[in-house]
Amino acid sequence: MSKTRSDAATVLADVRALREAEEAAAAGLLRQAVVWADLHPVVDEGLAATASHRGYDTGVPLAGEGTPAVDASCVAELAAALHCSTDAGQALLGQALELRHRLPRLWAQVHRGVVPAWQARRVAARTIPLSRDAAEFVDAQVAAVVGRIGPTQLDRLITAAILRFMPEEAERQRLAAADGRRFDIHHDTTGHQHGLAEVTGWLDLPDALDLDAAVTDGAQALADAGCQASLDVRRSMAVGELARRQPALDLTTSSDSEPATPSEGAGAPVPRPRVPVTLYLHLPAESLASGTAPGWVGNTGTPVTAGQIRDWCGRPGTRITVRPVIDLNETVTVAGYEVPERIREHIALRDRTCVFPWCSRPAHPHPRRTHRADGEPAWSTDADHIVPFAAGGTTATDNLAPLCRRHHRLKTFAGWSYHVLGPGRYLWRSPHGHGYARGPDGTVEVRGGAPPAPRPRPAPQALLDPARQPVPTG
Template structure:
């Protein structure tokens, strides 16, 4: 096996034959798969070392739009202290959510899918393939019991994990039916061997943005709904062409779908005799002007790109112009804010103007590798505000000022408050974090990067968590 591949002129890749190259890349792939399996083993052991305590709740996934939470692994897997996953995500260079998924998959495989787990450890099933199965069994609806998960495990392990998404869904559906996990449906055919699991969904893949500024949408519709939508898109595309659009058919159908989302529902609900002029706006565009935009005379000259606050994505200026061109678009231009100005107030509560400045400066939660939008975050006092300082005639150590405020999502705000994680602002929008185990990270507007310590942290000097 080739241990290293040196650069040009050093007996490296250029000197390898075709056969050598194939052997080398196969070796690297095998090493990668072994390392992925080792990560699962280590993640499970990390979970073993961090059971929930009285001051730390068990880790779980929140379900958007509801108060319901889903566990990181299914029934029969051990619980894990929620705050320990931030430390793991930090050293992996991933978000806390990604670390939560890694630990959840490891526990799901070890405790509920033991046959598949054994095949991963033996190198017969790649870790990524086993994790896909674990993700499905963890979040099945209704939840799988240990027996039902064992049924899926036996079927998948029999084919060394080689099942596609459709096959896996059928296996889960069969497990739900076989173990009577679904609520009885009076209209269901008791002789039907295939469980009626509703597959309908509409998913917008907002993490996969094309350089042209587009997103992919995936949907599973009722047949009648699909036929109606197809007709509506065909009609909309034809209308756009009749109005002079030179775009290809696919682009016109895509634009027609956007038109449906913005106007069709409002028009239908308004009724035939309604006053269309007082309908709510089809789209609202809020423009924030910053001092980093150039100025030429009395006109503001923006660069060719802007930043979309939702998702923190760059957008082309031409796209913004198109968004604003619709006659039913509401355009709001926010007052100019200098993101480098130091604003302050004598109160503990953060005024709207200061909050807006901090939100626009930080863009996301400032915890390492967290990408939650700042607008939905708490505004935290980096240096704790002393509510009794004024009464005692002491200077306020943690004032409500731009230089002492940062955006933290609710989870990382709680983590900062109740654990030994600490951070400080080194310059506007730039933060240095230190974990309980002494690992340090720099977070700025370009992202997160680890700070190499001058010497390894001393485990005996790790501070104990702060108790509420």
């Protein structure tokens, strides 16, 4: 047994060493890309390298405002040496220049081994279109947490930074995006798709949530009627049932609770009364005064503008519930093992996701494919007793944390353990004794000794952790 553990420990050590070598090589590649650009300054502005998209020249500079131009003739040779397309070589050069000249904090962290090069490049790709001031702002905000969080959380963080720093431009982009909403049905014209049709589209989020819930209800109704097809097949069938039940819009219906008239034909499923879909919208307190600070959507975790929230809340028939701000540092305790909804909501607002290292599964209920028997959306994570209830642990907010089912099972059966460092902060231990500190600013590996203190977070604090001052509306 000890030999197996020793072998496993050796493998884990080798994996860490290889990952560090890979990240060091990627950082070195960024550094050499900048050196290559420095060796090939542009002589004639008309010959400067510009970004391409799918092989077509866009005329847009490789990097953002204030970065040096590069001679276009040098790009292809660098790309060939990397065994990649010229477009990919342009992207590497542009992102390296963006990091070196406009995101110096991230650049330094990459070369200290704190931030993987791929994450820094992802940030650089998003900041190239921004002004110098906006890029500096993003650099300051993102550098505090990048390397500790996953790509989805990183994209949300950058979006929130842009919404806060450039609210007028963000609102213009939002309105332009709304004009791009569409719903397309691509019919099979050759028989190659065996009579199936592809459906694509872009919907407003409340409309998409309603459609998703309706399709889920329809799929369940088909199952209740005896349909043995898989869930995915039943969902596709449910869309057809929706179309046949209401072939034209009926905008005079005042109640969502009345079931539609069943379509003709034997075996047609009778829909159950619809359960209203709740959209959780959170606004930091400062937005109530300024109207410009971004909020976020509890259902998806995405940042949105205050203008978008106003539009959604102003729709006819919308019911708004303003809940009091929850003190997330307060300890709430109940007797017994079962976790009530108010405590589930408390820990979901505090932690926002599963708290296992690097997991980003949202902790709030999802009105999509997970429903309880009564039709209400089920929570997408379990409320885990950190100290087991049977071992004397209490059902209290300071002894509960959201864990997705996979990681809950790892903690229960596979030797993973964790304890609380503070509100929303946890120290995990793997079966082989490796430590990982998880908190609102992501995950960091702990190698011996105490976990590192949280990184200083530049103002405004609400940008990086808006859940601390939520004003949810439903």
